[in-house]
Amino acid sequence: MKSSRFDATVLTLCFAFLYIPIIILIVYSFNASKLVTVWGGFSLQWYRTMWSNEGLMDAAWVTARVGVLSATLGTALGTLAALSLVRFQKFPGRMLFSGMIYAPLVMPEVITGLSMLLLFVALNIDRGFWTVIIAHTTFTMCYVAIVVQSRLMTFDRSLEEAALDLGCPPVKTFFKITLPLILPAVIAGWMLAFTLSLDDLVIASFNTGPGATTLPIKIYSQVRLGVTPEINAICTILIGFVTIGVIATSIGTKRAELNRIRDEHVALRGTT
Template sequence: MKPGKFDATVLTLGFAFLYIPIIILVIYSFNDSKLVTVWGGFSLKWYSQMWSNDGLMNAGWVTLRVGLLSASLGTVLGTLTALALVRFNKFPGRLLFSGMVYAPLVMPEVITGLSLLLLFVAIGLDRSLLTVTIAHTTFTMCYVAIVVQSRLLTFDRSLEEAALDLGCPPVKTFFKITLPLILPAVISGWMLAFTLSLDDLVIASFTTGPGATTLPIKIYSQVRLGVTPEINAVCSILIAIVTVGVIIASITTKRHELQRQRDEHFAAAAP
């Protein structure tokens, strides 16, 4: 078998293994039958019943709030962390700081969740929406830092130096020059953080409290009693949200890249 055909076969099998179960889940969310494995015809009644399920809706609203808050906070902190690691190569404790940033990436989620739980208990902070948001911000900012750091490593600092030479203050230089150029990486980091927050189950189970049950925890608790078509409908909506987010992030990144290429072309053509 030729290498090209072998690569195509492996790629096809890999995508099939990943996405066929998701496609089946989405298809059976439109199943009219109560049995999730028996097709009973096309119907939207489970989506209607899902919207009238207060437990699922409350959990979905909590998940959305936690995702938006933690992704936004994680993006800000992760971007600042990336700037510190790239722009300040030598400062006391840099090795320890970088190790603390990357630690949640390789640490098991059980350890992270248990550590945060012990921290909240030690400081007397009751588990609630706040603790879940703090926990998600803690591990999502690491991913944002890596994404933004990779963009800053290839950043042309001569643009910043030119702005500073012309009298632009450092803060204004960051918002007018640096941030627009690294914005695709920042947006990608935010989308990654938001997706990770939506998907998290282990850390949230350690840090959640009464009235702050996230949708993954709610789904897991119901699945243990048996999968219902409502669960398929909820999961299908989550898949749609993530898919739309990825498409928007890809389009935004492509537009910024095209704009950057145009600017570089005009700058090179200028006398």
């Protein structure tokens, strides 16, 4: 009993430490006062001001494009990497390949950003929108590979073998059998990659250029001069957007799992 109370107390303190600052930020985004630490009543004026701030809106648009493109590329490459690691247990350079995939997971973002910067300088590539996408794809694909790999480890390969035995080509088998079954993991990987790209500051700051200022960089540059209610407003929108995405992904994954269990039950009834 004492242990359970202690665990509940520690868990409550941890959640309070994590989420109370976020709640305060959300509450003060509706503050009528210009001072973010003084409550002046409820108001939506900072949301209206935020939409008319061209600098913030341009940065938000760049961030959205970078997030979608880098998450899509990272998901495609991460899925292929996971397939290679799971389906091909022995091939020359497998240890090196797996190490290169997992390295960004433990490598500090400063090192990743600096190494990408040195690469672009060595190749004489001008930094800008596409260099940020390449840098984000590099460090997000490893997270996708981990998520998809965990799903492939429990994948029933007899379904693929049955399709191949019936004359289905390997590529068609992948798109008709394999991909639909691992799709929840692929979607979860895409959402994780998009969230990481949306949140990144360090790597983007090393590899950005003129016309490619992301929202985290814009917010950081403004916060250094003082927090404004506009920053609270746009951060609240980002929190809401990410929360909706996480909830939607969770619901979709649960529904896909329920549909899979239902289909298995139907198949078992058909064989009895």
